Amino acid sequence: xxxxxxxxxxxxxxxxxxxxxxxxxxxxxxxxxxxxxxxxxxxxxxxxxxxxxxxxxxxxxxxxxxxxxxxxxxxxxxxxxxxxxxxxxxxxxxxxxxxxxxxxxxxxxxxxxxxxxxxxxxxxxxxxxxxxxxxxxxxxxxxxxxxxxxxxxxxxxxxxxxxxxxxxxxxxxxxxxx
Numbered sequence: 243x244x245x246x247x248x249x250x251x252x253x254x255x256x257x258x259x260x261x262x263x264x265x266x267x268x269x270x271x272x273x274x275x276x277x278x279x280x281x282x283x284x285x286x287x288x289x290x291x292x293x294x295x296x297x298x299x300x301x302x303x304x305x306x307x308x309x310x311x312x313x314x315x316x317x318x319x320x321x322x323x324x325x326x327x328x329x330x331x332x333x334x335x336x337x338x339x340x341x342x343x344x345x346x347x348x349x350x351x352x353x354x355x356x357x358x359x360x361x362x363x364x365x366x367x368x369x370x371x372x373x374x375x376x377x378x379x380x381x382x383x384x385x386x387x388x389x390x391x392x393x394x395x396x397x398x399x400x401x402x403x404x405x406x407x408x409x410x411x412x413x414x415x416x417x418x419x420x
Contacts, residue, residue, distance in 0.1 A: 250407075250410065250411060253406075253410070254407065256403075257400070260399075260400050260403065261400060264392060264397070264400060267340060267341075267392050268391075268392050270390075271389060271390030271391055271392060272389055272390075272391075273389065274346075274387050275330075275331075275387070275389070276331055276332075276384075276385055276386065276387060276388075277328050277329060277330045277331060277332075277343075277345070277386050277388050278328075278329050278331070278383060278384045278385070278386055279327075279328060279329075279350075279372075279382060279383040279386055280328075280329045280381060280382040280383075281325075281329075282324045282325070282326050282378055282381070282382075282383075283324060283325045283326075284310055284313070284322065284323070284324055285323040285325055285371065286309055286310065286313065288323035289313055289319065289321065289322050289323045290313070292321040292322075292323055292373065293318065293319045295318075295319070314377055320375060321375060322373070322374045322375075322376070322377060322378070323371060323372070323373050323374075324371065324372050324373075324374060324378060325369070325370075325371050326369070327369050327370075328343055328369075328370070328386070328388065329382070339393075340392060340393065341366075341390035341392060342365065342366020342390065342391050342392075342393050343366060343368050343388050344366065344388060344389055344390070344391060345360070345362070345370075345386055345387065345388045346386070346387040346389075347360040347361075349386075349387050350383070350386050353385060354383060356374050356375050356376045356378075357373070357374055357375075357383075358373045358375055359372065359373040360372045366391065366393065
């Protein structure tokens with residue numbers, strides 16, 4: 243009997259500690275931080291698709307470099323698609339197993355008039371794509387605002403721990419009902 247009461251006290255303490263930790267992580271993640279977009283790489287197929295040039299035969303070009311050169315020198319191409327990755331100035335709070343990253347896409351589009359659209363590959367992912375109305379010749383786009391959110395898996399884990407606690411404390415009642 244003493245062991246089970248001790249177990250329940252320890253379990254409650256750990257559950258409370260996990261809940262407080264989750265709250266603290268959520269508060270720290272909500273602060274708006276600044277990062278930059280880097281690793282910009284041209285999406286050849288998406289660029290051709292955006293400009294209705296799907297009928298171009300890739301085999302007419304010797305390699306991807308000649309196709310990229312064709313895209314950059316063709317005056318009929320007015321939209322360019324780039325893949326990118328978010329990089330961080332702040333090395334403490336960034337995308338990790340705990341946090342998902344959420345950039346302020348409206349502010350990025352507002353600050354950079356040549357960017358028409360930004361979308362992320364997955365929810366909370368640091369990888370995404372952007373559509374530009376001009377060729378991007380620089381390595382990074384600065385002053386991108388982002389915030390972090392605790393991933394849902396941590397909420398689910400605390401909920402499961404809470405359900406286990408309810409089961410342990412009410413085990414006799416549950417058995418009598420069944």
